Amino acid sequence: MSAKPQINWLRQPKRESDNVLLEKAITLFGQDRLPEAIAPLERYLxxxxxxxxAVHLRAEIALKQDDLxxxxxxxxxxxxxxxxxxxxYYNLGIALQQRGNFNEALRLYDMALDLKHSPNKVLNNRGYILRKTKRYDEALATFNALLEQDPQFLQAxxxxxxxxxxxxxxxxxLADCDTALSIDKNYVDAWFNRGFISSEALDYRSAMQSYxxxxxxxxxxxxxxxxxxxxxxxxADFSNGWQQYEVxxxxxxxxxxxxxxxxPEWDGTASIEGKRVLVYFEQGLGDTLQFCRFVPRLADLGAEVWLMVQPALHTLIESLDPRLNVVSGGQLPVIDFVLPLMSLPRVLQINDEQEFGxxxxxxxxxxxxxEWQAALGEKRTPRIGLTWSGNAKHQNDHxxxxxxxxxxxxxxxGLEYVVVQKDLRDEDAALLANQTTHTIRQLPKEDFADTAALCQNLDLVISVDTSVAHLAGAVGCPLWVLLPFNPDWRWQLERCDSPWYGESRLWRQPNYGDWNGILTELGQQLQRQFLGGENLAPV
Structure with missing residues (x-):
């Protein structure tokens, strides 16, 4: 008879100890001390x-630690x-959203809504996914519903x-940003978005004030x-811009x-005569093609220059200057100084566009x-290169x-068109295979030396703002660049020429998102320049 009460007495402290473990984990989680919370929680589990x-808390910790x-x-x-x-369901939706499984995340958010969990937060996340997946009208309806329920929901x-x-x-x-700021003038996200949207509207003065x-x-x-x-x-405020760009x-x-x-990183002050300097690429292919022009100036200062580039550019950039040692991997000699490629204009104090070259x-x-001349065959009509899309993962690809x-x-x-871009999206490939109105050729290319050689066999390259534009400009091919209303900084504003490429003409959208306006004018200019102005109406 005495054994049973004894067992209960032994178990009671254990249950209390278990609860202490869970409570400790909850407290540490609330203090954002995640690694410390894991140990007692794992013991409890x-x-x-x-x-x-406990299971839910462990999953929340994993989510905060990016353990999807x-x-x-x-x-x-x-x-x-x-x-x-x-x-x-809401938290699982967040994890799946971060994983990129948007359809399943939407399903889970809908289930969370059915269970009446934090409907405003759920709607906000739901609208974000709809926007991310380009379902803009549905996203707008979702945010409208949310703000009708809660007009103070700033993030919405x-x-x-x-x-x-x-x-x-x-x-x-812009009006939505201003409304958010009327509720909370210190809402940093609203000021930042206002700056971004003002930039898209080419109101740079207002954008800079917002930033x-x-x-x-x-x-x-x-x-x-x-x-x-x-x-x-x-x-074109390069003196300040290059300094600020280090951020x-x-x-x-x-x-x-x-x-x-x-x-040590070379800061432009120490002598590099007789020193070995490594300049390395830091961003995209187009950035390397554009900024490599400055590297020979280090050799002019007496340095032994090593230039590290992407493998796809290696062969082409070997043509830049025979004094340079171009590499894309492998063993390096002992280096005295290093320098990121796009910091060159800053350390060399290149603040006048006349110095770009x-x-x-x-x-x-x-x-x-x-080889490309032979592959293209006899030319019977002007050859025009085309690049209408770049990397689909680029943040501004849309x-x-x-x-x-x-x-x-x-x-x-009446013209022979040649596809210069390497990759085609599925819908473009299908159209290219089935269209019968134009002569458009597509030939396989291995690397940028191939693409450069192709450009050197063309009368003109028409390109959106992608690496092909910089490639065609760097090899001296006549170039027309199609630019969105708010272009990347290197194309500046308003001007139709470029300080970077002497053989280029810039075609700018007249209104935000309006390609048809400049494409109509571009087609007419092609007709005038290469076909004598006949048949001006586009096909």
Whole structure:
């Protein structure tokens, strides 16, 4: 008889100890001390593996630590334990949204709404996914419903402003930012979005004022500092712009990193005569093609220069200057100084566009040019190169690229068109294979030396703002660049020429998102320049 009470007495402290473990984990989680919270929580789960709150908390910690696999697994188990908890569906939706599984995330958000869990937060996330997946009208309806329920929900104004922007409704996008600021004048996201949208409207003065307001409230807001640097460069204020542009390494979302080597970075003051300097690429292919022009100036100062480039550019950039040692990997000699490629204008104090140099500074190997001449065959009509889209993952691809469906009706027949871009999107490939109105050739290309050789066999390259534009300009091919209403900083504003490429003409959208306006004019100019002005109506 005495054994049973004894067992109960032994178990009671254990249960209390278990609760202490869970309470400790909850407290540490609330203090954002995640690594410390894991140990007591894991001990508790070892004793109670199916305790809903503990399983859910472990999944929340995984989500905060960017362990998406752990979060998805944990929230899924929590749903199996308590299938009527809307919070769990919401959190699992967040994990799947971060994974990029948008359709499943939407399904889970809808289930959270059915269970009446934080409908405003759920609607806000739901609208964000709809915008992300280009379902703009549905996104707008979602944000409208949310703001009708809660007119004080600040983040919804910012997300709706982004939706208006995608719909090219800039004034309404700005109005949403202003409404958010009327509720909270210190709302940094609203000031930043206002700066971005003002830039898209080419109101750079207002944009820069908005970014300054961001920095008044958050002096370490690197995105705002980076945006200010781009505005300075676009306005040709190179003296300040190059200095400001160094902030690119501090804005982690850009993914721009310095080379991890225990070697001093050359700041432009120390003598580099007889020194070995490594200049390394830091961003995209187009950036390397544009800025490599400055590297020989280090050799002019007496340095032994090593230039690290992307493998796809290696062969082509070997033509830049015989004094350079061009590499794309492998063992390096002992280096005295390093320098990121796009910091060269700053350290060399190149603040006047007349110092950029617009002459042809790259060329494909002669034998590759001859091979492409043979591959193209006898020329019976002018040859025009086409690049209408760039990297689909580029953050501004929705504005800078267009579809072949949009471009093709504006191109006059009677010319031989050659596809210069390497990759085609599925819908463009299908149209190219089935269209019968134009002569459009597509030939396989291995690397940028091939693409350069192709360009050197063309009468003109027409390109959106992608690496092909910089390639054609660097090899001296006549170039027409199609630019969105708010172009990248390097094309500046208003002018139709470029300080970077002497043989270029810039075609700018007359209104936000309006390709048809410039494409109609471009087609007519092609007709006049290459076909004598006949048959001016596009096909």
């Amino acid at each position: 070892g004793l109670h593996p199916n305790h809903y709150e 696999d752990g979060a998805i697994k944990g929230f899924t188990k929590a749903i199996s334990l308590q299938p009527l908890k809307g919070q769990t 104004y910012i997300n709706r402003s982004g939706t208006f922007l995608r719909l090219h409704r800039l004034q309404e996008a 300054e307001e961001v920095l008044k409230r958050n002096p370490s807001h690197w995105k705002a500092k980076f945006a200010l640097s781009l505005r300075s460069l676009a306005l 690119r390494f501090l804005e982690t979302s850009l993914g721009i990193k310095k080379l991890n080597m225990p070697i 617009t002459d042809c500074y790259l060329s494909a190997p002669a034998y590759v040019v001859s 504005e800078r690229s267009l579809s072949l469906t949009t471009l093709l009706p504006h191109l006059p027949t």
